[in-house]
Amino acid sequence: MPEDGSSAAMVADEPVVDIHDIQGDILAGFRKDHEQFSFLRIAEPAAARRGLRGLVPRLSPLADVVAFNSLFRSMRQRRGEIHGTLSVTWAGVAFSATGIAALVSPEEVESFEDEPFKLGMAKRSSLLGDPTDASLPGHPARWLFGGKGTPVDAVLLVASDDPNQLEHTGEALLELLTREGGFELVYVQRCHVRHDARGREHFGFRDGISQPAPRGRLGPGPASFLSPRLVDPADERALRFARPGQPLVWPGEFVLGLERQAIPPDNDLAPLPPDPPIPAWARNGSYLVIRRLRQDVDAFAEFTRKAAAELAQRPGFAGLTAERLAALLVGRWPSGAPLVRAPASDDQELGADDFASNDFGYANAHPPTPLRAGVDHPPDRFAAAVADGNGAICPVAAHVRKVNPRDQGTDIGGPRATLRRFILRRGLPFGGGPDETGDRGLMFACYQASIDRQFEFLIQDWVNQVKKPTGEPGGHDLLIAQAQSRESGRMRRAVLVGSDGSEAAIEADTEWVIPTGGGYFFAPSISAVRDVLSE
Amino acid sequence: MPTIFDPPANLTDFDAIPDQREAWHAVVSALADQAIARTEALVGGGHSQYYNPAARSPGGQLAERVITWNGFPKTLYEGRTEEEAWQAAEELVQFRYRGRIVKARPQDEYLEWCTHRDGDGQIVAVDFTCEGPEYWQSLAEGYPDSVEPEAGWPSAGGDPDALVELYRRHVSGSVGRDDLFAGGHYDPYNAWNTERGAMHLTNPSNTLSAEIILAGDATVLRQRDGQVLEDDDELIECAGYGEATRASDPTIGGAVNSLARAGALITLKNPVGLYIDGIDTTGWTKPDGSDVDDFWQIVRGSADATVRARYEVPQSEGFAVGEIQIGGEPIRWAGQIAERITMKLTGQAAELGAHRAQPVGCEPAPAAVAAPSHPALVEMRVRAHA
Numbered sequence: 001m002p003e004d005g006s007s008a009a010m011v012a013d014e015p016v017v018d019i020h021d022i023q024g025d026i027l028a029g030f031r032k033d034h035e036q037f038s039f040l041r042i043a044e045p046a047a048a049r050r051g052l053r054g055l056v057p058r059l060s061p062l063a064d065v066v067a068f069n070s071l072f073r074s075m076r077q078r079r080g081e082i083h084g085t086l087s088v089t090w091a092g093v094a095f096s097a098t099g100i101a102a103l104v105s106p107e108e109v110e111s112f113e114d115e116p117f118k119l120g121m122a123k124r125s126s127l128l129g130d131p132t133d134a135s136l137p138g139h140p141a142r143w144l145f146g147g148k149g150t151p152v153d154a155v156l157l158v159a160s161d162d163p164n165q166l167e168h169t170g171e172a173l174l175e176l177l178t179r180e181g182g183f184e185l186v187y188v189q190r191c192h193v194r195h196d197a198r199g200r201e202h203f204g205f206r207d208g209i210s211q212p213a214p215r216g217r218l219g220p221g222p223a224s225f226l227s228p229r230l231v232d233p234a235d236e237r238a239l240r241f242a243r244p245g246q247p248l249v250w251p252g253e254f255v256l257g258l259e260r261q262a263i264p265p266d267n268d269l270a271p272l273p274p275d276p277p278i279p280a281w282a283r284n285g286s287y288l289v290i291r292r293l294r295q296d297v298d299a300f301a302e303f304t305r306k307a308a309a310e311l312a313q314r315p316g317f318a319g320l321t322a323e324r325l326a327a328l329l330v331g332r333w334p335s336g337a338p339l340v341r342a343p344a345s346d347d348q349e350l351g352a353d354d355f356a357s358n359d360f361g362y363a364n365a366h367p368p369t370p371l372r373a374g375v376d377h378p379p380d381r382f383a384a385a386v387a388d389g390n391g392a393i394c395p396v397a398a399h400v401r402k403v404n405p406r407d408q409g410t411d412i413g414g415p416r417a418t419l420r421r422f423i424l425r426r427g428l429p430f431g432g433g434p435d436e437t438g439d440r441g442l443m444f445a446c447y448q449a450s451i452d453r454q455f456e457f458l459i460q461d462w463v464n465q466v467k468k469p470t471g472e473p474g475g476h477d478l479l480i481a482q483a484q485s486r487e488s489g490r491m492r493r494a495v496l497v498g499s500d501g502s503e504a505a506i507e508a509d510t511e512w513v514i515p516t517g518g519g520y521f522f523a524p525s526i527s528a529v530r531d532v533l534s535e
Numbered sequence: 536m537p538t539i540f541d542p543p544a545n546l547t548d549f550d551a552i553p554d555q556r557e558a559w560h561a562v563v564s565a566l567a568d569q570a571i572a573r574t575e576a577l578v579g580g581g582h583s584q585y586y587n588p589a590a591r592s593p594g595g596q597l598a599e600r601v602i603t604w605n606g607f608p609k610t611l612y613e614g615r616t617e618e619e620a621w622q623a624a625e626e627l628v629q630f631r632y633r634g635r636i637v638k639a640r641p642q643d644e645y646l647e648w649c650t651h652r653d654g655d656g657q658i659v660a661v662d663f664t665c666e667g668p669e670y671w672q673s674l675a676e677g678y679p680d681s682v683e684p685e686a687g688w689p690s691a692g693g694d695p696d697a698l699v700e701l702y703r704r705h706v707s708g709s710v711g712r713d714d715l716f717a718g719g720h721y722d723p724y725n726a727w728n729t730e731r732g733a734m735h736l737t738n739p740s741n742t743l744s745a746e747i748i749l750a751g752d753a754t755v756l757r758q759r760d761g762q763v764l765e766d767d768d769e770l771i772e773c774a775g776y777g778e779a780t781r782a783s784d785p786t787i788g789g790a791v792n793s794l795a796r797a798g799a800l801i802t803l804k805n806p807v808g809l810y811i812d813g814i815d816t817t818g819w820t821k822p823d824g825s826d827v828d829d830f831w832q833i834v835r836g837s838a839d840a841t842v843r844a845r846y847e848v849p850q851s852e853g854f855a856v857g858e859i860q861i862g863g864e865p866i867r868w869a870g871q872i873a874e875r876i877t878m879k880l881t882g883q884a885a886e887l888g889a890h891r892a893q894p895v896g897c898e899p900a901p902a903a904v905a906a907p908s909h910p911a912l913v914e915m916r917v918r919a920h921a
Contacts, residue, residue: 127818127862264779414768414785471601
């Protein structure tokens with residue numbers, strides 16, 4: 001029964017998730033300014049298992065992370081401060097297939113259902129569109145970790161509000177795992193939010209705005225939703241969105257062994273029963289994809305400058321600037337303001353509004369989503385999104401439209417079919433430094449219940465394809481696509497629609513997002529680390 | 536200029552048969568008229584937003600909309616692992632046709648295939664087709680089952696010899712004329728098109744008439760509680776066109792309905808048909824680890840309008856399809872290939888903004904008159920072999 005008499009009456013009861021067993025980064029996100037990814041190789045399995053035993057009490061459960069995030073939010077709101085209100089350091093761990101084989105057995109790995117996980121990212125790299133020519137940057141032979149010469153068995157995640165705490169805890173936990181010679185360090189990547197452009201990735205765009213909202217409860221209480229419900233219950237979108245533009249998804253799409261998302265013709269407001277995970281100890285665990293993506297900021301800037309200058313000569317594209325072209329490729333302006341709500345120019349206030357900047361669709365006009373009474377957020381006063389079916393405002397190949405088609409039907413069916421394709425993104429920028437040059441990029445990380453159906457699907461079927469998720473005018477996701485084809489090599493292309501309705505294709509064979517490491521991991525439940533993977 | 540409907544992919548099989556191209560035009564035109572009649576039954580005479588370009592030439596520019604979807608049957612993933620779904624796709628399903636039990640493929644995204652294996656069970660070739668049965672019935676007898684020729688229509692009679700010749704060329708040299716006919720009529724479910732090969736589509740949902748009726752039905756604006764429906768999932772649930780479990784039907788219906796809501800007249804582009812848009816072999820490797828070459832052979836149609844293709848490694852390469860790896864996984868099932876095939880159809884919209892029929896309410900039950908639905912299928916599975 002609903003606690004508040006809202007339209008949530010039509011939603012089936014949401015399950016209570018095991019907040020003490022699920023690692024906190026998966027469903028809640030560590031959400032820290034500083035994070036260290038330590039990639040490890042198992043040198044001596046018995047010692048590694050002993051090291052993991054010591055790590056168990058240091059792993060951060062969902063309960064802790066949710067409680068902290070809630071406290072942090074409320075204190076920040078009350079004090080109006082962004083920095084320095086509270087500080088904590090979290091830890092998490094995940095294992096590759098080779099890691100589980102070493103810690104348990106190769107047979108145990110075989111019982112996992114996810115084929116990409118079992119094969120590992122390096123073997124799947126060509127399927128992700130990465131170069132197959134070993135002389136090219138981006139080929140797994142050249143990766144810093146997880147590649148053909150640099151296998152990894154585990155990743156230790158340490159995240160903190162405070163860089164000093166990060167360093168201290170990171171060192172202590174690494175020492176714990178390596179002191180008996182169980183684990184050896186392969187590579188460490190420190191990540192930090194950009195000091196000069198908080199919340200933005202290195203091309204200059206605000207990142208991480210749109211995330212799915214896992215359904216589920218933290219406990220039996222009335223205000224216990226894992227994803228707080230902020231939409232006015234009188235609006236029917238309250239059934240399917242936690243807050244404006246943030247779709248609710250049953251948690252089994254992210255955590256194994258939980259209730260799964262139903263899609264039409266089944267009622268999406270009721271879950272499908274959980275699939276018993278194989279092996280059984282995989283329950284409450286999640287697949288973690290990590291991909292170190294180096295960004296060549298100069299190459300991207302050069303491309304947008306040249307392409308915009310060329311396009312500007314054509315009718316329908318007069319006055320096109322490099323900044324606007326970059327926004328067309330992303331689907332948002334640098335501030336995060338979506339093109340369909342700010343077609344003409346960037347709108348800093350819209351971009352800074354977490355709700356309004358995520359409240360839009362593409363196929364149909366989208367009036368702003370009203371908020372539940374009592375939600376402390378200014379009313380949405382920005383222009384509503386209009387229908388943009390053919391991509392006249394936001395190109396159909398724009399990055400944010402490719403990876404999240406929102407209200408559009410796609411090559412896999414109506415928009416609700418997309419609910420099974422979402423991932424929980426947990427990335428942070430790396431590199432940069434004071435002069436913002438050199439090796440810099442994004443440490444992409446995401447959690448899901450199926451690498452095959454979620455991360456790989458998004459990359460292979462949508463990002464790297466010209467006519468998917470929707471048909472023409474089409475195009476690759478020029479921001480991040482890795483295209484490798486026999487006919488056109490590394491060439492990627494996208495079609496833009498001009499103000500007069502004319503279409504113009506732009507092409508690029510220079511690369512500005514280059515994979516330099518990565519792996520497929522499984523982030524087990526804390527009890528599985530304690531009872532199965534350690535001793 | 537009124538449209539003269541051409542055979543799908545501008546195939547030339549009808550060219551040498553007297554009146555056969557004209558008969559085909561009459562068939563497609565009749566199916567368009569049928570689609571219009573269905574919509575007019577809902578929105579009133581003269582208000583259909585689906586139009587027959589053979590009878591009406593709208594003014595202004597025509598806008599085209601290419602609609603794409605994945606070739607592997609999405610329905611089969613439900614309740615199955617991926618491996619189980621690939622396997623299930625190769626198991627024929629039985630259903631009742633003209634009073635007898637026949638076998639058809641469960642591949643219901645307008646793409647069907649037949650897998651050829653060697654004695655060890657390794658895949659050596661796969662034939663893919665997206666040709667509707669109507670074309671083949673016409674080739675056999677002049678007109679398809681689903682269209683009753685009216686007085687004055689061209690007196691085409693098909694060419695059974697040409698039919699047999701095509702079967703021999705594309706399926707097996709052993710095909711005999713008697714194999715293809717039952718009771719004096721062409722049998723779309725003959726063994727060479729089911730257990731032993733794939734000449735054209737067999738799934739009851741995979742027909743040209745279903746495609747046209749779906750497009751027509753989807754032009755009807757729908758409303759619930761006074762709100763015009765815009766969501767693809769709600770539309771198919773409300774209107775009952777096609778099947779919500781498929782990738783193609785909600786997507787096609789939703790795209791057509793969005794054009795109808797924009798006030799357009801809508802039709803399917805000539806030549807009306809379902810087409811293979813292409814195959815993506817990114818990440819496919821030979822046994823030596825190098826990228827695969829172009830082993831995709833377009834057998835009927837063209838690169839822009841493919842209706843039949845074969846995936847086979849030339850003998851000179853020294854390995855079989857089953858030795859190709861997709862991201863480290865060997866090809867064990869043709870479904871792994873079908874997952875990388877994109878299907879398409881092209882809609883045309885005219886006179887945008889000038890037409891908008893009154894929305895109608897929802898169907899009382901999933902009517903699904905557009906396509907015969909799976910409940911008709913008897914759940915008896917027979918393993919296909921070729």
